Amino acid sequence: MKALGFLSGKPMVVIDDSVAQLLGVKPHERVEVRYRDKEIVTIVNVAGEIAQDVILASDDVFRYLEAEDGSEVEVTPSPPPSSLEYIKNRLKGTRLSYEEVKAIVEDIVSGSLSEIELTALVTTMYHVGMSVEEMYYFSKAMAETGEILELNRKPILDKHSIGGVPGDKTTLVVVPVIASLGYTIPKTSSRAITSPAGTADRVEVLAPVTLSLDEVKEVVLKTNGCMVWGGSLHLAPADDKIIRVEYPLAIDPFFVPSIMAKKKAVGSTHVVIDIPTGRGAKVKTIGEGHYIAKDFIEVGRRLGMEVTCALTYGEQPIGYAMGPALEAREALLTLKGKGPTDLVDKAASIAGTLLGMVGVENGKAMALEAIKSGRAEKKLREIIEAQGGDPEVEPEDIPLGDKLLTVYAESEGIVLWINNKVMAYIARLAGAPVDKGAGVLLKVKIGDLVKKGDPLFQIVAERAYKLQLAEKALEELRPIGIGKPQEQMLIESISFVMPHERLPIIER
Amino acid sequence: MKALGFLSGKPMVVIDDSVAQLLGVKPHERVEVRYRDKEIVTIVNVAGEIAQDVILASDDVFRYLEAEDGSEVEVTPSPPPSSLEYIKNRLKGTRLSYEEVKAIVEDIVSGSLSEIELTALVTTMYHVGMSVEEMYYFSKAMAETGEILELNRKPILDKHSIGGVPGDKTTLVVVPVIASLGYTIPKTSSRAITSPAGTADRVEVLAPVTLSLDEVKEVVLKTNGCMVWGGSLHLAPADDKIIRVEYPLAIDPFFVPSIMAKKKAVGSTHVVIDIPTGRGAKVKTIGEGHYIAKDFIEVGRRLGMEVTCALTYGEQPIGYAMGPALEAREALLTLKGKGPTDLVDKAASIAGTLLGMVGVENGKAMALEAIKSGRAEKKLREIIEAQGGDPEVEPEDIPLGDKLLTVYAESEGIVLWINNKVMAYIARLAGAPVDKGAGVLLKVKIGDLVKKGDPLFQIVAERAYKLQLAEKALEELRPIGIGKPQEQMLIESISFVMPHERLPIIER
Known part of the structure; x- marks a missing residue:
């Protein structure tokens, strides 16, 4: 057995096609590789120009078998699982x-x-x-085949957004609010796949997010909450492999079970699923939102979890900022009582819904009060400190890119629409989420009155060439629509279809 | 760039996940690898524990770029096709x-x-x-992306069986018959995938079947016919890659275009598609046969090809022999006038249909006469010689396995059914098609009257342990049903479903 020289994440072997023929195995069938008293079954790759007495193997195979480069192994065909x-x-x-x-x-x-x-x-x-039955089965099996966070507390609150609206830093407000009111909320999040920032990317501006499961437990037991990256925790690990297939195809048939499996794995008992709805969101209509909500609620019920779905307004970015650092700033400002009204309302509504689920009356008012009183900000700083960040951080300490481009209104009117996808695209071209300080900062929201020459939004980048890429893209795209509603009966002319017309829900 | 040490059939590279993150490419996305003035785009495999400045590549990449182990290359992300x-x-x-x-x-x-x-x-x-339109598009595109056999003759006759009935050596009789009557029939065939013998496996007992396209042309121009393995000719090469996906899933949505593409690639103008029909065949009912026939005929029409589909009786093996050598013997015997009636009738019917399509009257009678007169046998020997085999070969020269097991009737009655799938399975366990001399030789066919103790069939193997495997399987399986029809109202009790209940059409 010879080493391929890499660790492929799953056992991988390559044999010559003459050997495959001799063994009677076809490409993608399985062989059993035996070394001393250990054996491993792997899918076989068939190639040419390998010596007949050689099997090439990834380091995964060597480690499992405790074999070395050059070890003599026995290879036999193995039936499929x-x-x-x-x-x-x-x-x-x-x-x-x-x-x-x-x-x-x-x-x-x-x-x-x-x-x-x-x-x-x-x-x-x-x-x-997938039937609801199957969704439940997959949720349960995906949770059971991964790590489990054992907190021995009840209730455990949680929230999740199916995403699709850029600038949605609601979690950074909801988690400190809930934790500050004495409820447990162990929040795990993903990084961005197709958006300018995932929750893990935003939080990482304030504190480390790559923690071990034991560290997460410690943070939550100390502060009631956490905001960590789920990727390193091996919760429902099947999901990563499923996403690897869904992503290139832009389809997401597993999104309900994979979200619910992760909630199950952290022991959540009460969960709000945020379903941003409307033009420009993943879910276009309220009817479609109801349809998806039914699946979440029913799968939750079978898993012993209470689920409420919150259909939220998703036709424009949440708040003004898009991109990790810009959004972390805005979240911090919000907890200091200086947040944009839509973000404050969304966070308070979701926190209030969660509180209502565990029997608290006037939950939304309590959430608003937790923000106003500074109690939630204090809790955020506790969480930041427990995760290993600087608890004294202030919005103006957060570094931003210094390459700026402001786009101005070419005419007077009302802001009629802001295109989520175009905004996300521009922010990504500018460097987000890899360049944490890059993104887009809106200066207006839907319904605002603008005069010719007023700033509409600012593109922020760390690197000049990325700013140029974003600027160039603007020549073809129209991110914001301005006019008078009664004189704008044409909603959209469709002649160019952007890739991924319906965004798959793979950021979960 | 470091060598993985094999030729994978398509360019393959592996990079470390830290490098992938740096480049912003996800697994299965593409990179462009540039060396001096050449570049190649390949799908990227992401693994761990590779040095940051190293890209591992299969020999395909090295050859294309004319690079050597250790060559410095430039790697950049590349958009999907x-x-x-x-x-x-x-x-x-x-x-x-x-x-x-x-x-x-x-x-x-x-x-x-x-x-x-x-x-x-x-x-x-x-x-x-797939719509018929798409079937036509795929047929055309698959033919155009491969090699083309240019014979500059017209008409060009051809036949193809969708398979599923073991022992079907009809091609070995039809090709010499048609060629002996002065018509051109450049027949390419596949090897067995799930059956005891493919046509290429059968013919290989008599003559080499792995020829180059130029050699095929030479054989056909000399003898009017050939019987070669299609696999080495690069006709419609997309099909091999499609089959690699269809096979493990046991589905075959591309079977019409891939069969038609290969017919187009050899320039066929008149084609008979044999659709064995009935219990135990791939196509169970005549209705289903009509349905499939419609697709073949319509796709053929659009390709400028006349197609006739022959629904043939497929409820038991054709003739008595299953396995490459046993079948080659039986085909040779048939051309010497000593063939089983069903094989003779099937071959003459298909040859007759082909002849009818090019305007010959009494085609079936002419075909029977070509067999009876020895004219077809003489033609077979010409083809064998042209392909590089021994033209003097006689049935008894063909070596068979010498490990034998005969199965006898346990009661008196009429042979009511012979299970195609079980027979094929037994023949494969005995060693066919890898052991060319292995297989099953029937002693009875449906409708025969047998007495207790009469031989029903013989298993032939080259190796004792394979004979034992076949013998052991017989304990659980019932290959032949014997009884009196009026006392046998129960057709089948289904409690165990064999894998691959509907056999996919991937031998094409």
């Missing part, structure tokens, strides 16, 4: 049982299913739809 | 145009689409169905 049979049955229309789902998820996690097999499952679920 | 956008559109329901199909097929051939992307296309076509 039974989970493949279940996937093939699903393709032909059979619904999956819990035992079948569990076997599939275990094999996804261990890397025993090939990409072809996993893609077939994902694409099939996309085309024929 | 537009074919990915077409596949994503297809997922969402848009039918494909010819230009889109062409781009997809070109990228399949060049390896520019990841397995995830190709699987999504295949699974989508399986779930939502």
